[in-house]
Amino acid sequence: MTKQVQQLDRVIIRFAGDSGDGMQLTGDRFTAETASFGNDLSTLPNFPAEIRAPAGTLPGVSSFQLHFADHDILTPGDAPNVLVAMNPAALKANLSDLPRGADIIANADEFTKRNLQKVGYDVNPLEDESLAEWRLHSVPLTSLTVKALEEFDISKKDAERAKNMFALGLLSWLYGRPVEATIKFIETKFAKKPAIAKSNVAAFNAGYNYGETTEAFSVSYEIKPAPLSAGVYRNISGNQALALGLVAASVQSKLPLFLGSYPITPASDILHELSKHKRFGIRTFQAEDEIAGVGAALGAAFGGALGVTTTSGPGVALKAETVGLAVTTELPLIVVDVQRAGPSTGMPTKTEQTDLLMALFGRNGESPVPVIAPATPSDCFDAAVEAARIAIKYRTPVMLLSDGYLANGSEPWKVPSQAELPDISVPYTTEPNGDDGTTFLPFKRDAETLARPWAIPGTPGLEHRIGGIEKADGTGNISYDPSNHDLMVRLRQAKIDGIDVPDLEVDDPDGDARVLVLGWGSTYGPIAAAARRVRRGGGKVAQAHLRHLNPFPKNIGEVLKSYDKVLLPEINLGQLALLLRAKFLVDIISYNRVRGLPFKAEELAGVIQEVIDSE
């Protein structure tokens, strides 16, 4: 049977099932296939905080959304074209996001009376008319899988567990994905359990063949590769990119990396990733708490290492005092905050941009630190290198604000070669810097950067002491002199204010927009996608995205003032808006939603259009 093949330019698929159904793995594999096929893509995993929430319940639903296209895309998509629902809970939890007309592939086997009751369905939605406005494919995924694996010597439970591979096979057929890598992946993953490996491969193939041979699906789809610029690509999540960026920073600064960290969702994966790269001389230290994590990183920095600590919101709060010590001792340090929904424990697996003001102000005293925020998952790589560059050059702690969405979301990344990366090394100080040629002044600053010398233990003749008490300009000796304190407060501020930050670039294709939409951090994708939509609809909007939150790019005031209106969407109650309003006295229009989720492009397009229309 030859089936019809339909051309599409983009598709959004959401895999949803129970936490135990392996949806994250399924999504990851489909993503890998799609990446290697050459589509542009963007992903959004979404899972419960519980390790294994009770089976079949709404809080137990885990999902993975993937947007892929034959052109460059910016977000994981607002509304899925296809929902794979492995049980009633998955259907119920996700249906409201599904536009009418979208496809639903439901695992009919799981729509048992008991499972339906668990989520409050009185009748089976696969059987009444309630899904009439969608294209429902009711497929007995479990029993098909079990049947396909009859001949294997595995338990029924193991056979049932392979149903996600069946689903993956089916979807792979449906969208013409290359399958070899997945088969290899399964074989490697279960190398130690050959029976499981074989049965999973078989389930995957069965799913593929089910699509191809049965009549359940009459159409398959083709989405051409995207015309990405030439190069080697890989799909990468924000946490992975951030970790690799730190490795690259270590190599490019010629400094050994020391990570002091305490596990916390959604930052732990950076620790996990870095702990694999010991070949690079990277030391990872799982500390007893966040305070020890940053303390050890600072101690290592005193010893000449690239000190890094990684955490999420509550952990940053705990590190505050030590970051203050880093500020006043002027040692390089990178503090990574993978923001999650707060306050307090909040919603650990959900994203948010609510730690900006804490990053800037969450310490006692005047305690300025540079703040950098990556815009997309792959941008976490560059942001990490940039954070290291600033930390080392200016001898300062740097706050790097990622978030839950960037951390777990992924996209294709054009892998840079080492040769393309900047050299960010700065030599340690090894000679006396006093006018007499013999004394060493640990707080005598570089005239241009205002950075103090970094002389590390082991350097003869430069023995010196630093600490948290106010230091005399130059000598660094303890000083309670009022004028010296005022001077030092201002010097520390001036050093941060003077950091070399690239100008803010504005994207305004026609050059005549009167409204600027501004963003920072992970809202880049939805904002850019929204701007595109607005422009497609004839609206004029300029777009700019801040990566440097402190100091701001030098031209930002000018940029802000050259538009009639500035719209600033943030996943908080207006934190960047507060800073910009204060600094430039510009009446920024804030758009704030604090739902633990990224913005949707459509939503933002509407908001932008409204602002344009109100002109």
Place this chain on the structure above:
Amino acid sequence: MTKQVQQLDRVIIRFAGDSGDGMQLTGDRFTAETASFGNDLSTLPNFPAEIRAPAGTLPGVSSFQLHFADHDILTPGDAPNVLVAMNPAALKANLSDLPRGADIIANADEFTKRNLQKVGYDVNPLEDESLAEWRLHSVPLTSLTVKALEEFDISKKDAERAKNMFALGLLSWLYGRPVEATIKFIETKFAKKPAIAKSNVAAFNAGYNYGETTEAFSVSYEIKPAPLSAGVYRNISGNQALALGLVAASVQSKLPLFLGSYPITPASDILHELSKHKRFGIRTFQAEDEIAGVGAALGAAFGGALGVTTTSGPGVALKAETVGLAVTTELPLIVVDVQRAGPSTGMPTKTEQTDLLMALFGRNGESPVPVIAPATPSDCFDAAVEAARIAIKYRTPVMLLSDGYLANGSEPWKVPSQAELPDISVPYTTEPNGDDGTTFLPFKRDAETLARPWAIPGTPGLEHRIGGIEKADGTGNISYDPSNHDLMVRLRQAKIDGIDVPDLEVDDPDGDARVLVLGWGSTYGPIAAAARRVRRGGGKVAQAHLRHLNPFPKNIGEVLKSYDKVLLPEINLGQLALLLRAKFLVDIISYNRVRGLPFKAEELAGVIQEVIDSE
């Protein structure tokens, strides 16, 4: 011999000596005499961080400044009229603050070659002409004291130690202070060492008589009592007033007070003071660290106590995570920050206003808290009661920002009677609040205040669980629902925004000023004194002082906009200015000095005048 008595309206005296010379005690006693005499007064102690810095050195100098007058005064004074210098270091360290023509009473005995060398005097300044522009009284205080005590059975060291009492006696004569209370004080203090008591009294009397009988001083001074409003007065420091305010808050709220605290300069005295008042049912708990201190206070609040924690800057940084938990569990809690010079350890004994933004933003997530700052030492009492009122009524942590200047400075305080104090009690919830009459909804809010019910363990039928994870509106059950989170974030913010805060009052005697000088916290005295000076000189300036930093008084926007220029002096780099600029887009003029010292009235008068002149 009858001596001439000269009338003065005000005097500023600075006692300065070695840390071991008892200058703080001397100053305290002179203050007590002055207070009981009925002058208005204001004090400024200033001491080194070291417990006993090396004798005779500049860093070891300890001083106590007292300003007293026959009218109401606002600051401890800019420039002393009299310096008592117990040794060369004290002279050297303080001379630059002394206007020409001022009196210097120097302890000639201590101007030995060795002591002079220690501080870099080549020749004895008491003997060359270098002090010609001041009125120098070179008095051999030590030997006069030792001589006066010859007949007592005490060691020479003990006799020498009494020299501060001799100086106190002399000054008491010079300014006609009542002496009985001091004599009683000495007798009580040394009750267990009668010889020491007697000799100190004798030294004190000898000093007094020295003034009266010798020809060294030809004039004494009279400063009439100030026409303060009728009532009972006492002299009180900010830390004392704050502690008493907390006791009063406990009584007036009918809640047992639980203080969880960890010692830190300059906040420890609040712990010390409260630990004395166990008769009020006050429990003071010296915790293992700041985190445990605030944790225990929060635990006690969960149990129905008025939970309080007291600390200074670095300690606040450590408490951030727990304060966030208090925000999200919506429990009453008072966090007292006696600000000191930062960042990091900074200058622990020096004052600063640099923790405002940390108080507001130093936690992960959107985590709003009310912030209150007292204006003067005695105002710490009212501010503490007000903080408690808000904490209890709105079930929220409240930040109370005192500082090192308020903490140790003192002034006369008109003691309120209990009957004048507000009743700030709010009953615990004891009945189910669900619509069904039986269920309890721990997050169902009061319609007016948006406060949630406070039902404490021991209340039958209201058993419930709270925690740091996001809670469903009403039930308080764990909720990951995006819309609920957005709602709760906004409700928590709205609750704080809606706190009933009195309007900002503006002092503008003529009503036609075009310049407003605004302040917050401990700058009240110098700002008000400066405004007076400016007005005396014919300048027009309005003055307003913010006690509520979050939320702001409702009328503040209006006030700001009704002046051409708003000047805001702060002992930081412009923290309140940032907030006001952001909120009201008003181009506040900041004046910032971060010297670890309060502003001087003269300095601010100049700044105000400049702003007026630039109109």
Place this chain on the structure above:
Amino acid sequence: MSESLNGKGLALVPKAEGKQTLKDFKSDQEVRWCPGCGDYAILAAVQSFMPELGIKRENTVFVSGIGCSSRFPYYMNTYGFHSIHGRAPAIATGLAASRPDLSVWVITGDGDALSIGGNHLIHALRRNVNLNILLFNNRIYGLTKGQYSPTSEVGKITKSTPMGSLDKPFNPISLAVGAEAGFVARTIDSDRKHLHSVLREAAAHRGTSLVEIYQNCNIFNDNAFEDLKDPEKRDVITLRLEHGQPIANATQAVRLAPTGGLEVVARDSISPEEILVHDVHNPDPSLAFALSRLDEPAFQHVPIGIFRSVDRPSYDHLMSEQLEMAVAQRGPGDLDELLQGGDTWKIN
């Protein structure tokens, strides 16, 4: 007066009126641990144990930190506080010190109690506030998906230690004894009867009691305590500690080593009189400490039960006493008197 409360952990907690059942202690919240998690067994054991105490349910509070185990309070139909990571002992200290009429239970994990919360734990133990601390030791970080913990064995391969962990684990019993703990015990999730017996004594102890509960995390550290559950091995490696009883099982016995300390020997190699008789009330903690070391090499001989139960006045009680004494000496506080205290003067 403080002495008289010794051994009466709940003396100041009001008694329940009617008879309570397990059901009274079940909250309406759905339990959300992984199927098969040892936490279920502990929850069921605690719920079934609580009625035995006969105290008012509303005077019972469960305070926890963060971790899988720390979800526990949501499932108890009492007052509860699911706080932040590591801080439960501090929060519970404030609660218990200010409310002697409450029965306060702290639920914590090996990461929560011994990693981030180590300091609060050891200080609670030395202070002896009236708390019962249940430490669910699964030797792994469960909630954050499987990093090693301060009780993980050396060389453990986890997400954060792909080449094996380096640091020597804490022995929670040794640490607690070293921190001046008055009551220290160990039990295991699978043995409800033993769990009950230990909880009973912990509740009766007025002061801080630490109960280490071996708990299986079947997702990230499955079968960590399998030897103690395996019907064949169980009885030959477990050494039950019972006050006044010789410390021995069918095949092994504990005696004083000739060079000091303790040693485990074949039971039939020594005479019954040589077997060490357990004294939980020994004021000298040295033997309790020595007992805590017997589990080396791991799981060859594992003491289970109460290592130490020694009374001393509890912190909350001493604190109340000082308040009462202050009143007794100078009368209850009078605000007007206080405010007008010190050197005052009057202006008319």
Place this chain on the structure above:
Amino acid sequence: MSESLNGKGLALVPKAEGKQTLKDFKSDQEVRWCPGCGDYAILAAVQSFMPELGIKRENTVFVSGIGCSSRFPYYMNTYGFHSIHGRAPAIATGLAASRPDLSVWVITGDGDALSIGGNHLIHALRRNVNLNILLFNNRIYGLTKGQYSPTSEVGKITKSTPMGSLDKPFNPISLAVGAEAGFVARTIDSDRKHLHSVLREAAAHRGTSLVEIYQNCNIFNDNAFEDLKDPEKRDVITLRLEHGQPIANATQAVRLAPTGGLEVVARDSISPEEILVHDVHNPDPSLAFALSRLDEPAFQHVPIGIFRSVDRPSYDHLMSEQLEMAVAQRGPGDLDELLQGGDTWKIN
């Protein structure tokens, strides 16, 4: 390989070329403790001890927290870091773990180490990073002007405890032993010779060594250790711990108690063979723990010296080993290879 460094605390630290003297280790900063403070004696002892180590001065680092004692680094002409309250062990851990060529010393007080910093201390001990921790125990908070500390005796009247403190103090030695410490010792400010002997062994130990130093604060807790200095009492209450030597002084002796644990008896009441011979290398920490308890009741018999010195591989060393092993197995890291790792595809 890790084994071979045992007992060689400074094996990886470069040796000094010339001979050093006390003066080399004095910085130009004015010492600012109260006249008479015990810290002076300790500073002088350490400064006079350092040349003996024969390592490069520039490879020596002193890290401290906050407190009077924590001013120490300013006075040493080495590298130094006066950090924040309680965190010195954590900061030093990062430094020592990443720089095995340094000799890292932590200076801390009883409040700094045992109150706010308790958790970092116990974790450093179990990890066994190559650190020497000198804990200046004056049983008071000096810098903040006299509040009680976690080593203050019960009932202590201080500014924060006007009716007396309530909590039982830590015994730093017991706590350290309970926290798996490999090297634990006690000495006293006034006895320079003994201080030197203990520092010598601490430096030689590769791993974390904890040295408690009784230190007099003559301003806020004067004469706390007077009995140990009084020429008349000193010799009858001090029990010197020396490896291989019987634990006894002229009048008292330590023996195994018949019911387990240790006891102090009149020396002439027992035969010399009964006196316990000290074994600092005993792998079982139980006797070291029992020794730490002998100072009850306080100052009747106070063991001084090295309680325990047991080698195990240090954390920093194991960490370096893993790095080397990773390189040995798969070659040094290649950035291009790493970045292009995983599933990549090429677009032309």
